[in-house]
Amino acid sequence: MVTFEGMEQQRSSSGASLSPRSPSSSQPFLSVSVSDPVKLGNGVQAYISYRVITKTNFPEYQGPEKIVIRRYSDFVWLRDRLFEKYKGIFIPPIPEKSAVEKFRFSAEFIEMRRQALDVFVNRIASHHELRQSEDLRTFLQAEEETMERLRSHETGIFKKPSDLMQIFKDVQSKVSDVVLGKEKPVEESDAEYEKLKRYIFELENHLAEAQKHAYRLVKRHRELGQSLSDFGKAVKLLGASEGNALGKAFSELGMKSEILSVKLQKEAQELLMSFEEPLKDYVRAVQSIKATIAERANAFRRQCELAETMKLKEINLDKLMLIRSDKVAEAEREYHELKAESEQATKTFETIVKLMNEEIGRFQEQKTLDMGIAFHEFAKGQARLANGIADAWRSLLPKLEACSSSQ
Amino acid sequence: MMNQDHVLHASQDDEMESLVLHDDNGNGNGNGNDSSGNIQQPSQSPKSPFNSFLDPPSYAEAIFTSFDSNGHDQTLEQSSRSGTGSGSGSESDCMQISVSDPQEEQELTNSLVPGGSSYHTYLITTRTGKSEVGVRRRFREVVTLSERLSEAYRGYVIPVRPEKSSVERKVMQKEEFVEQRRVALEKYLRKLVSHPVIGKSEELRLFLEVQGKLPLMRTTDVASRMLDGAVKLPRQLFGSESVAVDLNDVTQPARSGRDLLRIFKELKQSVTNDWGAAKPLVVEEDREFMDKKDKLMEFEQQLSNVSQQAESLVKFQQDMGETMGELGLAFVKLTKFESEEAEFESQRVRAADMRNVATAAVKASRLYRELNTQTIKHLDKLHEYLGTMLAINNAFSDRSSALLTVQTLSSELASLHSRIEKLEVAASRIFGGDKTRMRKIEELKEAVRVTESAKICADREYERIKENNRSELERIDKERQSDFQNMLRGFVVNQAGYAEKMAAVWEKLAEETSTYSSNNS
Numbered sequence A: 001m002v003t004f005e006g007m008e009q010q011r012s013s014s015g016a017s018l019s020p021r022s023p024s025s026s027q028p029f030l031s032v033s034v035s036d037p038v039k040l041g042n043g044v045q046a047y048i049s050y051r052v053i054t055k056t057n058f059p060e061y062q063g064p065e066k067i068v069i070r071r072y073s074d075f076v077w078l079r080d081r082l083f084e085k086y087k088g089i090f091i092p093p094i095p096e097k098s099a100v101e102k103f104r105f106s107a108e109f110i111e112m113r114r115q116a117l118d119v120f121v122n123r124i125a126s127h128h129e130l131r132q133s134e135d136l137r138t139f140l141q142a143e144e145e146t147m148e149r150l151r152s153h154e155t156g157i158f159k160k161p162s163d164l165m166q167i168f169k170d171v172q173s174k175v176s177d178v179v180l181g182k183e184k185p186v187e188e189s190d191a192e193y194e195k196l197k198r199y200i201f202e203l204e205n206h207l208a209e210a211q212k213h214a215y216r217l218v219k220r221h222r223e224l225g226q227s228l229s230d231f232g233k234a235v236k237l238l239g240a241s242e243g244n245a246l247g248k249a250f251s252e253l254g255m256k257s258e259i260l261s262v263k264l265q266k267e268a269q270e271l272l273m274s275f276e277e278p279l280k281d282y283v284r285a286v287q288s289i290k291a292t293i294a295e296r297a298n299a300f301r302r303q304c305e306l307a308e309t310m311k312l313k314e315i316n317l318d319k320l321m322l323i324r325s326d327k328v329a330e331a332e333r334e335y336h337e338l339k340a341e342s343e344q345a346t347k348t349f350e351t352i353v354k355l356m357n358e359e360i361g362r363f364q365e366q367k368t369l370d371m372g373i374a375f376h377e378f379a380k381g382q383a384r385l386a387n388g389i390a391d392a393w394r395s396l397l398p399k400l401e402a403c404s405s406s407q
Numbered sequence B: 001m002m003n004q005d006h007v008l009h010a011s012q013d014d015e016m017e018s019l020v021l022h023d024d025n026g027n028g029n030g031n032g033n034d035s036s037g038n039i040q041q042p043s044q045s046p047k048s049p050f051n052s053f054l055d056p057p058s059y060a061e062a063i064f065t066s067f068d069s070n071g072h073d074q075t076l077e078q079s080s081r082s083g084t085g086s087g088s089g090s091e092s093d094c095m096q097i098s099v100s101d102p103q104e105e106q107e108l109t110n111s112l113v114p115g116g117s118s119y120h121t122y123l124i125t126t127r128t129g130k131s132e133v134g135v136r137r138r139f140r141e142v143v144t145l146s147e148r149l150s151e152a153y154r155g156y157v158i159p160v161r162p163e164k165s166s167v168e169r170k171v172m173q174k175e176e177f178v179e180q181r182r183v184a185l186e187k188y189l190r191k192l193v194s195h196p197v198i199g200k201s202e203e204l205r206l207f208l209e210v211q212g213k214l215p216l217m218r219t220t221d222v223a224s225r226m227l228d229g230a231v232k233l234p235r236q237l238f239g240s241e242s243v244a245v246d247l248n249d250v251t252q253p254a255r256s257g258r259d260l261l262r263i264f265k266e267l268k269q270s271v272t273n274d275w276g277a278a279k280p281l282v283v284e285e286d287r288e289f290m291d292k293k294d295k296l297m298e299f300e301q302q303l304s305n306v307s308q309q310a311e312s313l314v315k316f317q318q319d320m321g322e323t324m325g326e327l328g329l330a331f332v333k334l335t336k337f338e339s340e341e342a343e344f345e346s347q348r349v350r351a352a353d354m355r356n357v358a359t360a361a362v363k364a365s366r367l368y369r370e371l372n373t374q375t376i377k378h379l380d381k382l383h384e385y386l387g388t389m390l391a392i393n394n395a396f397s398d399r400s401s402a403l404l405t406v407q408t409l410s411s412e413l414a415s416l417h418s419r420i421e422k423l424e425v426a427a428s429r430i431f432g433g434d435k436t437r438m439r440k441i442e443e444l445k446e447a448v449r450v451t452e453s454a455k456i457c458a459d460r461e462y463e464r465i466k467e468n469n470r471s472e473l474e475r476i477d478k479e480r481q482s483d484f485q486n487m488l489r490g491f492v493v494n495q496a497g498y499a500e501k502m503a504a505v506w507e508k509l510a511e512e513t514s515t516y517s518s519n520n521s
Helices: A072-085 A107-125 A134-141 A144-152 A161-180 A191-242 A244-322 A328-405 B011-017 B077-083 B139-152 B166-171 B174-193 B202-209 B222-237 B260-275 B284-341 B345-429 B435-512
Strands: A030-040 A047-056 A065-071 B095-106 B118-128 B131-138
Touching: A030 A107, A047 A107, A047 A134, A065 A072, A065 A134, A065 A144, A072 A107, A072 A134, A072 A144, A107 A244, A134 A144, A191 A244, A191 B284, A244 A328, A244 B435, A328 B345, A328 B435, B095 B174, B118 B139, B118 B174, B118 B202, B131 B139, B131 B202, B139 B174, B139 B202, B166 B174, B174 B202, B284 B345, B345 B435
Parallel strands: none
Antiparallel strands: A030 A047, A047 A065, B095 B118, B118 B131
16 A cells, blocks of 8 residues: 555554664554544435554553544544644644535545545654654544544634634735735744745645646546547447458457556546645645744744733833832732743744754655655556556457458 | 537647756657657637538648558558559559649629629649649539539449538638638549549549639539429420420439429329339349448448547547646646755755656657547548448439439330320220321320330439449448558557557656655665
């Protein structure tokens, strides 16, 4: 099974997470798999449940192995929690919630979603900080009822992915306003960072276009496949009405056409899973970074606001002290509170900056690897298809010769 | 009928040609031993819902070179076929036709309306061995030629001429219309020349060689013919004029309008035939003929289906090529972007990977486009044979109308005989003879003699046409067999060849990205 990570997947009971060396009990490991999608419920209420299997030797975990049942919204919950707690880190993206596909729930759609969710969890499990997350532990181990409670009691800012999208949009407009210099509120004056922001925004556009064409390419494969099938049928009918050797030749051609139609449909699916989906995943990852950028902007603003407020409070305090007001004590208390808050805000912001700097390099490396694999699979798939087509047609030639010589 | 839904356009070509891919292989510009050659794609006619299936699909207008398994260029089969005429092979029989240089000329009329209308003439060049003859003809003269041939060569499967398509003329741009017509004329004349009988005809020779106005008599327009007929009609109806049947007339179908009375009679006869009141005179042959006709009709139906599907196939192949090209372009942009913005080595590596993907995609896109032009060429044969089916139908209706003439004359004879008998019976009752009746009987007996000789001509003509039908069908069948064999082979070789080329492109990319394969990491 192809993953985007280049890691071995959990078919075998031993799964390597970070190191390719076989795990020993001294080496900490955490490996997760998402499998066995099952459709539950009816009509509008229908949903897919997945089996999540965890194997680990982390002491914080309940045991070496745990199996739980999770649904899509549980994954969303996990993502939201991580986003809140680990500001600055690029949280791995999850596949979009699709209101339309949900009703159809085709086998291909289910498999693609399963694969994407599997990748999601594994990325978390292999991130040196995220893997320590308590929310992750909850996700991997809690009973279904607990998860349900947590899901419905979600009090975080992001209740639904649609909220998340809205915030992305707000942030996008705010950040791009800033980038474009429309507003002049508090903003970082870091030139490097500006460059990064511009890069991320432009990158998304480029990637979205590539992904769009990749998706269309899938469609073209399907269309061409269908057309070959129709062509083959018509040719077979012509062969039947022709009779004789020529008719036989037509029939053979028609049959080959139909065989190739099947190959094309198959390759279309491969293309979707191994090429288009990784591109989409890349786009999602970039969008996730944009959300982090928004967080950083928020943190920076907060830091600045608090610093401002603190200064004012300080001035006020000095004034009060000068006139020996009895409000001094209270003001002093407030001032110290504020100072602590301000320091906290600064620390938060600086953490985000530091983390982002680490993340960006890791991100670039990861993406090169992910895309490299996708490109390789793409090339292999297309080569396989082309060779299949060539072989099929070539095998027809001796039959055609036989038909013409027996004329 | 078939709707032409797609247009080959070169706009994407330009964008891709202008890309610099830093590719040491030269961007696959049809280099080296590729037989891709030059693909010129003149601007295509816009889709027209009024295209009858006779008009070639617009995709056929692409100029291309063929690809065969040896990778060598091969000239079009058609030109080699038309060149050898009936295949007799001798140098002097080799006629090559080309239609070129359309020019607009003014209508020379003495009309009172100033600024007369214009028309186009085309230069028709005939090359035989070493000599060359060129004439200028306008479309109207082509119509005349076609009509003359239909009249003179009844029963033969005569290639159908290009349509007048007055609607198209209004819808299309002038240059496009003229170009489309030029191509159609060329194809038509080449087909005429390669017909074993028509190719040697005097009518065609005159058309191709005689300078100035075409010395073929235009068949008078229907209106004046009808008028002439109408003038004669009353006297004939009242029987005061004997039914003067011109023997020449007998060999022409009544529908040409020369003899209104004859049209009425034959109409009556065909109605009689249809109602089954009178059995058609020739029964046994008809059955075999009807079977053949049915089979051909079914074949035509299937052929039409395949032709339609072939059009779709070509469209989808083209779409595939286009999208592949667009994907390549998107990756080119990404490559450029990542290269320029690179802060990390991993970005540079990725940019290099993307460049490889872009190169492969663009190459594949070009291959799809080439594949398509070849596919069109091969599958165009299907379309051509649909035109042939129409010509066959014409040949069949020649036969039907000849048969109708025979049957009309037969029943005419029968009725004359019965009238004579009745008169003789009546006359015999009158003692001493009946001068009026005797005279009438004599007249009728004269009519019988005339009608009998007319019938002999008609019978001969019918037999002749039947034989023409038969030999033509035989000839066409053989040609069709070999044409279709070649078409199939060409199509298959083409598909296989291009698939192999594409496999090579993708295998190269797979190799370039092999460091990422799951075997390695």
